[in-house]
Amino acid sequence: MTTVTEPSPTPTASASGGTARVPRRLAGVAALVTMMFVLTGCLQLNAQMSVRKDDTISGRILVAGDQPAQAAALDRLSTPSGLEQKVRITEYSADGFRGKEIYFTQLTFAEVDALSLAIDIEGARPYSLGFRRSGDTVSFSGSVDLSGIPADRAQTATTRVDLTFPNRISETNGTIGARNSVSWSPAPGSITRMQASSSYPDPAARGFAVWMIVGIGAALVVSIGTILAARTSRARADRLVR
Numbered sequence: 570m571t572t573v574t575e576p577s578p579t580p581t582a583s584a585s586g587g588t589a590r591v592p593r594r595l596a597g598v599a600a601l602v603t604m605m606f607v608l609t610g611c612l613q614l615n616a617q618m619s620v621r622k623d624d625t626i627s628g629r630i631l632v633a634g635d636q637p638a639q640a641a642a643l644d645r646l647s648t649p650s651g652l653e654q655k656v657r658i659t660e661y662s663a664d665g666f667r668g669k670e671i672y673f674t675q676l677t678f679a680e681v682d683a684l685s686l687a688i689d690i691e692g693a694r695p696y697s698l699g700f701r702r703s704g705d706t707v708s709f710s711g712s713v714d715l716s717g718i719p720a721d722r723a724q725t726a727t728t729r730v731d732l733t734f735p736n737r738i739s740e741t742n743g744t745i746g747a748r749n750s751v752s753w754s755p756a757p758g759s760i761t762r763m764q765a766s767s768s769y770p771d772p773a774a775r776g777f778a779v780w781m782i783v784g785i786g787a788a789l790v791v792s793i794g795t796i797l798a799a800r801t802s803r804a805r806a807d808r809l810v811r
Contacts (some may be wrong), residue, residue, distance in 0.1 A: 571741065575730045578798075581641060583799075584790070590774045591672075598737070598759075601671055605666060608794045611634060611635045611666070611727075612633075612634055612639075612727060612728070613631060613632070613633040613634070613666050613668065613727050613730075614631065614632055614633075614699070614727070614729075615629075615630070615631045615727075615728070615729050616628065616629070616631075616665075616730045616731065617629050617630075617632045617732075617810070618682070618698075618710075618730075618731070618732050619730070619732075619733040620700070620707065620733065620734050620735060620767075621675070622648055622735045622737060622770075622772065623675075623772045623775075624677065624702065624768055624771075624772055625675040625676060625677055626673070626676050626677075626678070626681055626700065626709070627673060627674045627676070628672075628673060629670060629671065629672050629673075630640075630670070630671040630673075631668065631669075631670050632668045632669055632671075633661050633663075633666040633669070634665075634666060634667070634668060634670025635665050635666050636740045638703055639668070639706065640667040640668060640737060640757035641669045641795075643667075643669045643677070643705045644741075646658055646669050646671070647687070648683055648687070649683050649686075649702070651683070652673075652676070652684060655673055655674050655675060655676055655680065656671065656673045656676075657671075657672045657673075658670070658671050658672075659672070666679060671684075678700045678701070678702075681698070681699075681700065682699070684698075685699075691808065697711045697712050698711040698763075699703075699711060703767045703770065704771065705769060705770055705771055706739070706766055707766065707767055707769070708764070708765070708766040708767075709732055709763070709764065709765045710762075710763065710764045711730070711762075711764075711768070712761060712762050712763060713728060713730070713753070713755035713761045713763070714757060714760045715719070715728065715755055715756065715757045715758065715760070715761070715762070716758060716760050718761060719757065719758055720756070720757055720759070721757025721758075721794035728755045729752060729753070729754050730752065730763060731750060731751075731752045732750065732751050732752070732765060733748065733749055733750040733751075734749045734751075734765070734769075735749065735767070735769050736749060736767050736768060736769040737749055737764050737767065737768075738750075738751055738767050739762065739768055740765065740766045740781060741765035742762065742764055742765075743763060743764075743765060744762065749767065751765050788802055
């Protein structure tokens with residue numbers, strides 16, 4: 570049996586400067602994939618996600634197993650309606666493992682939620698991911714439930730989640746890496762909770778500010794034009810009186 574070696578789980582790490590904030594917009598904490606159907610075989614489950622400054626997310630999810638039943642279950646995965654231009658699902662086969670690779674590009678938080686709901690295998694949903702914004706802070710939260718896999722079978726399940734933010738990570742319980750990234754390596758026999766946050770300007774607020782500047786500029790132009798037209802009209806009237 571072939572497995573992929575991933576780093577072992579590390580103790581909780583937290584960067585300084587993080588504060589708890591009440592969320593303004595919850596964008597779908599929902600399940601992405603299930604692992605209950607792989608308990609009799611080996612598993613490869615990896616997720617890489619990158620958050621952009623415009624509050625969109627791109628990345629890749631790999632789900633693969635070494636048993637025919639696993640591949641048959643994964644064959645039922647399909648692209649959510651309306652996301653055909655942003656989500657691509659391809660076949661994966663390597664080192665005796667077969668499954669699916671799910672690529673997604675510039676999904677909004679709400680579209681991540683839609684993708685989450687569409688990727689459902691056998692009805693079980695032990696793997697959840699979600700994003701929310703509160704002011705200038707974007708938070709990630711999720712969990713990976715491997716409690717159904719005996720802890721002594723750690724070599725039969727390889728799971729890793731990697732996340733990159735556009736700015737410094739202010740708070741997390743994962744392992745902080747280079748270039749604003751954080752990772753988790755959930756272990757069989759337990760439920761792993763994941764959380765991380767980073768602060769950067771709200772693109773909606775930035776867009777509103779731009780439109781405000783444009784609107785003020787347009788109003789000034791109209792005002793100046795009105796004043797000049799009035800002065801020109803008065804000058805003409807004075808000449809006529811003389």
